[in-house]
Amino acid sequence: MESTLRRTWSEINLDSLKYNYSKIREKIGENVRFLGVVKADAYGHGSINVAKTLEEAGADYLAVSSIDEAMELRLNGIKMPVLILGHTPKEQVSRLIEYDITQAVTCRAKAVEYSEEAVKIGKTLKIHIKVDTGMSRLGYICEGDYFDNGVKGICEAINMQGLFAEGIFTHFAVSDEEGEENDAYTMHQFKLFREVCEEVERRSGRKFAIKHCANTGAVARFPETYLDMVRPGLLLYGYGEYAKKMGLKPVMTLKTTVSTIKIYPAGTKISYGGIFETDKTTRIGVLPYGYADGFLRSLSNRCSLMTADGLAPVRGKICMDMCMIDITDMPKVEVGSEVEIFGENNPIEELCEIASTIPYELTCAVSKRVPRNYIKDGEIVSKELMLRM
Ligand SMILES: *Cc1c(COP(=O)(O)O)cnc(C)c1O
Numbered sequence: 001m002e003s004t005l006r007r008t009w010s011e012i013n014l015d016s017l018k019y020n021y022s023k024i025r026e027k028i029g030e031n032v033r034f035l036g037v038v039k040a041d042a043y044g045h046g047s048i049n050v051a052k053t054l055e056e057a058g059a060d061y062l063a064v065s066s067i068d069e070a071m072e073l074r075l076n077g078i079k080m081p082v083l084i085l086g087h088t089p090k091e092q093v094s095r096l097i098e099y100d101i102t103q104a105v106t107c108r109a110k111a112v113e114y115s116e117e118a119v120k121i122g123k124t125l126k127i128h129i130k131v132d133t134g135m136s137r138l139g140y141i142c143e144g145d146y147f148d149n150g151v152k153g154i155c156e157a158i159n160m161q162g163l164f165a166e167g168i169f170t171h172f173a174v175s176d177e178e179g180e181e182n183d184a185y186t187m188h189q190f191k192l193f194r195e196v197c198e199e200v201e202r203r204s205g206r207k208f209a210i211k212h213c214a215n216t217g218a219v220a221r222f223p224e225t226y227l228d229m230v231r232p233g234l235l236l237y238g239y240g241e242y243a244k245k246m247g248l249k250p251v252m253t254l255k256t257t258v259s260t261i262k263i264y265p266a267g268t269k270i271s272y273g274g275i276f277e278t279d280k281t282t283r284i285g286v287l288p289y290g291y292a293d294g295f296l297r298s299l300s301n302r303c304s305l306m307t308a309d310g311l312a313p314v315r316g317k318i319c320m321d322m323c324m325i326d327i328t329d330m331p332k333v334e335v336g337s338e339v340e341i342f343g344e345n346n347p348i349e350e351l352c353e354i355a356s357t358i359p360y361e362l363t364c365a366v367s368k369r370v371p372r373n374y375i376k377d378g379e380i381v382s383k384e385l386m387l388r389m
Contacts, residue, residue, distance in 0.1 A: 008256040008289040014053045014376045016249035021057045032226045035061035037233030044363040048076045074099045093117035106130045106138040111157035118162025128167035133189040135173045167210035176217025239359035253343025260286040271316030283328045290321040294365035306346035308332040
């Protein structure tokens, strides 16, 4: 569905995505596989176009969080290997196999279920074993006293009928946070992961084709963790301090337009709750961008958006569909003028700082009524609006 509105929209620059891929590829070298994380609709960028771009650029693998997200890729013609990082109900095993989707196996109970289902239909499910080395979320616990039991469980899983263990992986909890203690934590996770892999390979006499653990922080900071494949998300989309250090480009720009301009006298309260009161004659622009579009309400009265005349402060509470900016003494800003919410000229990291959040949350928050305009070779090649029409 194509959008007819010129209200609030995002521009997804696939050229920047390709550029980021090639810079990361340069860093990791030709011999390390590249898995692009495209869960949550590619962090709000649109998983199909992101996947197609990565496929063309030469990436090796994709990862999503659920079978629905994996099916979306397959039904839209993506042929690359796809790994589901989260849980899939056992009833879906035949679909996983039919569509050649790789499933993470995170504990004994899941391994047993998946094996039984695969055996029932006489086929083989491709799996990657997940090891919990300190993230304390999914995976076989292998820390301390759990080591032997963890290794045993993994050996049991990779020998189960109907399962083919192509890979094994773990996830870092603090690789993107600097400081000695954090670095030591990551190195401990990495060491434990390698010990688990070695011990499983020794006991089972089998080798994993793909061992992987490096997320954004580790890709940027710990080359020794690359192993057979890296698994960045945020870095690929060009946000955060490590993207900046590597000279990567933010892929998404979010824009809106000024829909109405009003001039109020001093002493006027703006928006719900009247938390902002003008102290002089004030020119206010109304923007069709509110919390239903993904503007965090916690940013009310606290952040600024970029206009042709510089940064304009947001005044008063952010509403569901609108917000107000102060454009006093900004003569270039007129009805219809573009305003950049975040992008090349207004880094998303600044909004994150004010909202005490991370770029992941802001790009994922861009809601489905905001059209995505895709840019390739410098031109808009498609516009997508995800509403039911
Ligand atoms: C989301 C996720 C990633 C990517 O994380 P980034 O910080 O965006 O690089 C990698 N691995 C797993 C298991 C994830 O859930």
